[in-house]
Amino acid sequence: MFATYQSIEVLDLADELSEMINQSEAMADYHSAKRATFENKDTQEKIKKFAAMKERFDEVQRFGRYHPDYKETNRETRRLKRELDMDEVIITYRQAEMQVQSLLDQVGIMIxxxxxxxxxxxxxxxxxxGKRRHGGGCSTGGGCGCSTG
Structure with a gap:
């Protein structure tokens, strides 16, 4: 592929846009929340406990409800997941993730x-x-909300 002035200009603009996204407040909040998640010992302990229990549940899951520890393992996995979901540091991290995703969605729609x-x-x-632009249908008969025409 030969580089033209126009393609180089588009690449430069894309680099500029990615730099603006990286310097945004949403991205700064995300990095801060991510750092806090990894630095908080209580949160890390909850993550480790949940990961270990999830691994145990995956082993039990192979046999389904016929495994003798299925109910207890399932109950404990859900309890640890709920505990993790209610952790303030995790809540802040997920909100920051959603903020960045929203920014990326807006940029994608504009482009x-x-x-x-x-x-x-x-x-x-x-x-x-609702802001997606569908044209010509998507083979679902309009089930996704696009125009089928």
């Missing part, structure tokens, strides 16, 4: 719409589902 109204833009946030 897609600048190319064409018919560009399909996959997004990770259900809020943007």
């Amino acid at each position: 897609g719409e600048s190319v064409s109204e018919q560009v399909k833009v996959p997004v990770g946030n259900p809020f943007f589902e």
Whole structure:
């Protein structure tokens, strides 16, 4: 592939956009929350306990409910998961992740719409589902909300 002035300009603009995203407040919050997650000993202990129990549950799961420890292992795995989900550090981290995902979804939609109204833009946030631009249908008969025409 030969590089043209136009393709080099697009690459430069993409680098500039990625740098702006990396320097955004959402990304700074994400890195801060991620760091806090790894530095908090209580949170790390909860993660280790859950991971160990999840591994144990996966072993028991192979036999399903016929395994003698299935109910207890299932119950304990759910309890540890709930405990982890309610951890303030984890909550902050997940909120920061969602903030970054929302930013990336917005940028993706803007780029897609600048190319064409018919560009399909996959997004990770259900809020943007209605903003997807579907053209020509998607073989679901309009089940996804796109126009089938």
